[in-house]
Structures are given as C-alpha cells and as structure tokens.
Amino acid sequence: MQRDVIRQLDERLQQHEQFGDSTKMVVRVIERYKFALEVLARRDDGLRELVSRVEGLDVESADVVFGDLLVRAELEAAISRLETSGPVDASSELLRWLLGEALALVARDRRMGVARRAMGRDFVVGPAGRTWVWDLPDEPTRVGDMLRESIRTGFMPGAESSVEIIRPTPRMVEGLQRACALLYRLVPAMADSIFRHLHCIAVANIRGPRGRMLTGSGGDGTPCMIFIDPDELENPWDTAGHILHEGIHLKLSDLIRTGAIVTDDGPVELPWGRKTALSNCVFAYHAYAHMQVFRAAVQHLGPACHAEFGAPHDYDAPAHAMSVVNNDSKSPFSRAEARLQHLYEQLSGALAPRVTPYGRKLVAWLWDSIRPLDVIADDRSAARSELGTEAPAAPGRAPSSARYRQGQGLSLRRSPSSEVLFALDPGSRKIVTLNLSAWLAFELCDGKTEEEVLSVYAASLGLGAERAWAQLAPALEGLASSGMIERVLEGAHVSGGVSP
Numbered sequence: 001m002q003r004d005v006i007r008q009l010d011e012r013l014q015q016h017e018q019f020g021d022s023t024k025m026v027v028r029v030i031e032r033y034k035f036a037l038e039v040l041a042r043r044d045d046g047l048r049e050l051v052s053r054v055e056g057l058d059v060e061s062a063d064v065v066f067g068d069l070l071v072r073a074e075l076e077a078a079i080s081r082l083e084t085s086g087p088v089d090a091s092s093e094l095l096r097w098l099l100g101e102a103l104a105l106v107a108r109d110r111r112m113g114v115a116r117r118a119m120g121r122d123f124v125v126g127p128a129g130r131t132w133v134w135d136l137p138d139e140p141t142r143v144g145d146m147l148r149e150s151i152r153t154g155f156m157p158g159a160e161s162s163v164e165i166i167r168p169t170p171r172m173v174e175g176l177q178r179a180c181a182l183l184y185r186l187v188p189a190m191a192d193s194i195f196r197h198l199h200c201i202a203v204a205n206i207r208g209p210r211g212r213m214l215t216g217s218g219g220d221g222t223p224c225m226i227f228i229d230p231d232e233l234e235n236p237w238d239t240a241g242h243i244l245h246e247g248i249h250l251k252l253s254d255l256i257r258t259g260a261i262v263t264d265d266g267p268v269e270l271p272w273g274r275k276t277a278l279s280n281c282v283f284a285y286h287a288y289a290h291m292q293v294f295r296a297a298v299q300h301l302g303p304a305c306h307a308e309f310g311a312p313h314d315y316d317a318p319a320h321a322m323s324v325v326n327n328d329s330k331s332p333f334s335r336a337e338a339r340l341q342h343l344y345e346q347l348s349g350a351l352a353p354r355v356t357p358y359g360r361k362l363v364a365w366l367w368d369s370i371r372p373l374d375v376i377a378d379d380r381s382a383a384r385s386e387l388g389t390e391a392p393a394a395p396g397r398a399p400s401s402a403r404y405r406q407g408q409g410l411s412l413r414r415s416p417s418s419e420v421l422f423a424l425d426p427g428s429r430k431i432v433t434l435n436l437s438a439w440l441a442f443e444l445c446d447g448k449t450e451e452e453v454l455s456v457y458a459a460s461l462g463l464g465a466e467r468a469w470a471q472l473a474p475a476l477e478g479l480a481s482s483g484m485i486e487r488v489l490e491g492a493h494v495s496g497g498v499s500p
Helices: 004-015 020-043 045-055 058-068 069-085 093-108 142-154 170-187 189-195 235-256 278-300 302-309 336-347 357-373 379-388 436-444 450-461 464-482
Strands: 132-133 162-165 200-209 211-213 225-227 265-269 276-277 404-408 409-417 418-426 431-434 446-449 485-487
Touching: 004 189, 004 278, 020 045, 020 058, 020 069, 020 170, 020 235, 020 418, 020 431, 045 093, 045 189, 058 069, 058 093, 069 093, 069 162, 069 431, 132 357, 162 357, 170 200, 170 235, 170 278, 170 302, 170 431, 189 235, 189 278, 225 235, 225 302, 235 278, 265 278, 265 336, 265 418, 276 278, 278 302, 278 357, 302 450, 336 357, 379 485, 404 450, 404 464, 418 436, 431 436, 436 450, 446 450, 450 464, 464 485
Parallel strands: 132 200, 200 225
Antiparallel strands: 162 200, 200 211, 265 276, 404 446, 404 485, 409 418, 418 431
8 A cells, every 4th residue: 555655656746737747847948948049049140040950959859958068057147148137248159159069969969968978988877878977088178178167166156065076987887877776666757757857967076064965966057967975876775865856956946947936035044054045945845855755665665676776774874864774863853854844834834925826836736745655644734735735815806997918029939838938028138937827818918908808718717707816816916017918008009019
C-alpha cells in the first residue's frame, strides 16, 4: 500500500499543468526566449536573421540551444538590459555570436551546445545522454575563457561563495551515473522531470559563508547546471538526493521565469540559523516537499535496491537535513520535515501577503500533494491545507459598466503550444506572461464593459457567473496594473494598439 502511494505521489507531482509538467514548463521558457529575441531583433539586424532560424527549430533542438550555459546567461543579461533600460543597446555582439555558434552546432548534432562542445571529454549521465559532465581543459580558448569567467562571476553572486571545478575521473562519472540510476529506480517520474531542466553536472569543491558545501546551483550566471562535492560521489543514496534537490531548484527557476512567486523579496529569519530572501524560502519549501517523497521511497522502495547499490547505512556521510544516510535528529530543525512544516506555516500564514497568488497556489498545491505521506499529522495543518485549495474568494464588488481596451503599443507573442501569451509594455518594459484564463480576459478587452467581458468569459469556460467573476475580477486588476489593459474614457474611440 505504501509503495503504491509513493508511486502515485511521484507521478502526481509531475502532472500539475502549471507547477509539475516539465515538458510544458520547458516549452514556456523556450517561447519566452523566442519572444525576447523577437523584440531585441527589431533593433539588431544581425540578430534578425538568427531569429528566423531559431523559429525553425524543433523543441528538443531549441532546448539544447537555450539550455546552453553561455547562450542562456547572455540572453538573460540582454532581457535584464531590455527591462531596465529599454530595447536600445539591449542586444550585444556576444549574444549574436553565441546564438550563431549554437545554431551551427545543433544543426550538425542535436545534442551539442556551445559549452558542451568546449569540454575535453564528452562524459554523459542520466537518460539518453542528455546531461553532460563538466570537463573543461586548462588551455585558453575563447569559449573556455568565457566559461571560466561565467563560473567565477556567476556562481551564487553576493552569497560569499566560491567554487573550484574539478576535471572528473572516470570513477567520479561512474558515481554520478550510479546515483542517476538509483534515482530512476526510486522516483522515476520525478527523475525524468528534473533531467528536463538539468543540462550539466560539475564536480567541484564549493565553499560558502559557513564553510564547505556539498552541493550548489548557481542561478542565472550558471544556469541549467549543478555542482556536487567529489567526496559525495561514493555514496549513491545521498548523491541521488543531491541531484534531485538541486535539479528541483532548476525546475522552480524555470517555473518562475514565466510567473512571479513573491511581491516582496526581503529577508526572512529562519529558526535553523539562517537569514535569507523570501524567494529562497519558497525554493527551500519546494525542494523539501519533493524530498519527502524521495525519503519515503528510500525507506519503502530502497530495500529492493540494496543488493545493487548497498544500503544507506553502509556509507559514511556528513549530517545534513537532506541526507537519507545521516540526519542529526537531536538538533531542532535538523530534519527536512521539520523545516518543511515551518516553511508551510509561514508561507501560508504570516508571510502569505508577500507571496503572489500564483506563489500561494504553488505552496498550497505542494502541501496538499504530499499529505498522503502523513508527513505531518496535525489537524490544524491539514485544515490550513484545505483552506489553501479553496476556490478564489469572491471580490468585494460587482461587475460594472466600465469599459476596457488593450494597452497601446504592446508587443505580443501568442503561443498556443505553451498555452501562454507573452507581452512587453513599452512603458514598464517588463515581459508579462499570461496563462490561458488571463489571456482570454485580455483578448476580451476590446471595448467591452466588465459585465460583457464576464458574460463571454463565463460562457467560454463553462463557469457560473459568481465563480467566473471571482477569477475575472483579480485578472482584470492585474492586467490593468501591468499596463496590459486600460479603462476607456466615456466617448473615447477604441482601436487596436498592439504589435503582433
């Protein structure tokens, strides 16, 4: 029975259309980058020709191009310049060169990106040779020098951390592969999901403010890759957990590229002696929730793997909250489940006003998903979970005769394949992402009154008027605040003001 529950949860965590389905998530990220390139190319003739070639890529090839460390890092930098200073000079010669190199490489070999091509040996782990292991030679080359600089400046910036990447031995690669195989045995759906986001693993000595770190993932400066301490690789159980833990961080990183999770990212004091940004708390909560399923799989499915991989207690391991080999259970909040409960209580309670509706929905869904494990048998927590998944609260006002039209000068990319609409408002200069329901609300704002929009919206989604308005009212408020729609003054002419 317990085994069936674990298998069901493993699959359930990957099936949610917004928060779990990695295939859709990756497609949304690709579409976001295509939209950004469209906007950048309007002022960059050299980029324009490359954009047409990007549009011709299939999803897997596009994922290799945009999953490349250097391409993605430079494209994110260009998006940052676009959103900060506008389209003038947002593009760069480096972006054009990297994108051109990436397109040329993927045309010859669909697996090969710019960074991977620079490696000395082509070590691969995980499914279908998709994830490569960092093995950069010491000899200076243009790409090699860029990769070294990207690691030096991009790994956990501002966190007083450093990383020294080691060229792996075949035994190290074998240790990674064994851990990947074990991960697939225990939580196959979760493993398959994270490898959609994980392009590279580096074996490295990592130092943080508190000393040695066992694992890490660096952020936009070192995207799509994770770092693992070499001493961990002899222990397949914790290494599998490390890959899952950091891979889950990469998954959430991709998720929030098309949906903000916090409104105020100020610091939060945590009772296990850490002070960190609120977004990092959501990342930790997201990882702890998934790791609970992994821990249950180790306990109940793991014995069938002992003959091949040894038992967890056969290995020595430093104590840490994520370990399935050694937890310091005597210290408060030393175990992942205690931290998970605390973070849930805070994110759904005192910190909830600083979390976006999208983020609160993620928090509630995760908690509700793992409840069958009975990780936390607390009636009050269960009640909070049920409250978190209720229908949206009814808005405090009725629909009015106010009319809305789409904002003026918007750049749009309608993406049915990813089920989102991307937009860039020239005023705010921010890329906005709308899901299907918000997209529908936006399209209906062509001079209609709120009452008329509600009527069509409810009919399109098959909802009653009350439930439809509970969804539509905050959607209209969000669209108006982001500049996507604007109220029509009495007697004003309504005309289209968007770019395709």
